[in-house]
Amino acid sequence: MTIAPALAPERVLELRRIAAETRRLLVEAIHHAKAGHLGGPLSVTDILTALYFEVARIDPTRPVWEDRDRIILSKGHSCIALYCSMALRGYLPVEETLTFDAIDSRLQGHPDMTKLPGLDMSTGSLGQGLSPGIGMALGARFKEKDFHTWVILGDGEIQEGQIWEAAFVAERFHLDNVTAILDFNRLQQFGWLDANVNGRRRPHASGTNPGEKFVSFGWNVLECDGHDIQALVATMRDAKAHRGRPSIIIAHTVKGKGVSYMEDDYNWHSKVMTGDEYRLALADIAATVN
Numbered sequence: 227m228t229i230a231p232a233l234a235p236e237r238v239l240e241l242r243r244i245a246a247e248t249r250r251l252l253v254e255a256i257h258h259a260k261a262g263h264l265g266g267p268l269s270v271t272d273i274l275t276a277l278y279f280e281v282a283r284i285d286p287t288r289p290v291w292e293d294r295d296r297i298i299l300s301k302g303h304s305c306i307a308l309y310c311s312m313a314l315r316g317y318l319p320v321e322e323t324l325t326f327d328a329i330d331s332r333l334q335g336h337p338d339m340t341k342l343p344g345l346d347m348s349t350g351s352l353g354q355g356l357s358p359g360i361g362m363a364l365g366a367r368f369k370e371k372d373f374h375t376w377v378i379l380g381d382g383e384i385q386e387g388q389i390w391e392a393a394f395v396a397e398r399f400h401l402d403n404v405t406a407i408l409d410f411n412r413l414q415q416f417g418w419l420d421a422n423v424n425g426r427r428r429p430h431a432s433g434t435n436p437g438e439k440f441v442s443f444g445w446n447v448l449e450c451d452g453h454d455i456q457a458l459v460a461t462m463r464d465a466k467a468h469r470g471r472p473s474i475i476i477a478h479t480v481k482g483k484g485v486s487y488m489e490d491d492y493n494w495h496s497k498v499m500t501g502d503e504y505r506l507a508l509a510d511i512a513a514t515v516n
Contacts, residue, residue, distance in 0.1 A: 232460070233456055237280075238455050238456050241455045242455055242515055244279055245271050245275040246484070246514050247314060248274070248307060248310045248314060249268060249271050249511045249514075250508060250511050250512070251310040251313065251314070251320065252264075252268070252307050252310045253507050255309075255323045255324055255326040256306060257499055259326050261327050261335070262326065262496070263303050263304055263306070263495060264482065264495075264496070264497065265411075265481040265488060266304040266411070266481065267305075268307070268481070268483045269304075269409055269479040269480060269481045269482065270299075270301070270409045271307050271484070272452060272458060273378060273407055273452055273458060273477055273479075274299075274307055274308060274311040274378075275311060275455065276458040277297060279314075279315060281459055282297055283373065284297075286315055286317045289317060289343040289344040292371070293371060295373050295375070295376060296373065296375040296376065297346055297375075297376045297378075298347040298376070298377045298378065300352070300353075300377055300380070301349075301352065301378060301379060301380030301409065302337050302350040302355070303352075303496075305335070305336055306326055306333075308345075309323055309342075317342075317343065318332070318342065318344075336348070336349060337350070346362070347359075352380065353384075353385075353386025355377050355378075355379065356377050356379065356389055356393070357391075359375045359377035359406070360392050362375045363396070363401045364401065366403055367403065372403075373403070374404070374405065374466050375405070376406075376407065376462075378409060379407065380409055380414070381408060381410050381413075382414030384439075393440065393443040396472040397445060400471060400472075402468055402469050402471055404472050405473045405475065406472070407462075407475045408436060408475065408476050409452065410452065410478050411481040415495040436476060437449060440474045445471060445472050445473065445474050446471045446473040446474070448461050448464060449475070449478065450476075450477060451477075451478055452478050453480065462475065482494050484510060485507045485511065486510050487506065
């Protein structure tokens with residue numbers, strides 16, 4: 227396996243600040259809309275930051291550029307993090323994020339590729355994002371294109387059978403031009419109650435290691451801290467450079483990351499903040515880069 231060169235410290239700090247700004251924007255958008263998801267978007271933010279601002283080959287001025295990398299957020303309910311990342315990257319005005327979930331907004335509660343340029347797939351029904359990603363990777367091979375396809379999965383949706391059918395097909399065709407990234411925060415909206423954690427009961431997505439399952443399907447499995455920008459960028463680059471098999475990155479994350487009272491608490495999967503909770507969330511996020 228190749229070892230990707232480390233980012234300069236100042237670049238890591240810049241990316242951490244972008245991630246913090248993304249979290250601030252998505253908290254503001256959810257508070258303004260009085261609806262939406264919080265826990266999952268906060269856990270996937272650093273993954274999106276690494277992809278959109280460092281790793282993926284994209285050009286916001288050419289959202290349908292044929293040679294761009296494809297990015298699919300399979301866990302579509304976390305799309306407010308995607309919209310805010312895209313806004314900061316230049317795909318849409320930052321102020322448009324406050325239209326989230328409004329009637330006639332381009333930023334609906336699940337991504338709609340027919341409404342917002344730059345979205346590579348409409349997602350929402352869980353478990354269905356990896357299949358079109360496999361199709362895009364196959365299309366790149368047939369057309370002799372060198373773009374890479376990235377698919378971000380949630381740990382709840384990998385309970386769906388379609389994920390494993392797609393995993394089988396990807397290995398069958400030796401698709402090394404697709405990388406899945408699992409936002410492994412170990413929490414979902416509902417599930418089986420596990421042991422006490424931080425004084426709270428929590429449901430979990432799976433009692434076993436998902437990496438072992440993907441290994442059994444013939445995938446190249448990498449793991450990293452899903453909130454460590456340096457580790458994320460290096461692992462993504464190593465996955466992209468791997469040859470002969472599809473890759474998955476198990477990104478170990480924390481649901482609600484960056485907001486103290488939301489972290490590791492499944493009750494914040496989808497919940498509206500009070501005014502005091504909103505102000506505390508903004509203060510917590512600001513403190514992450516100070």
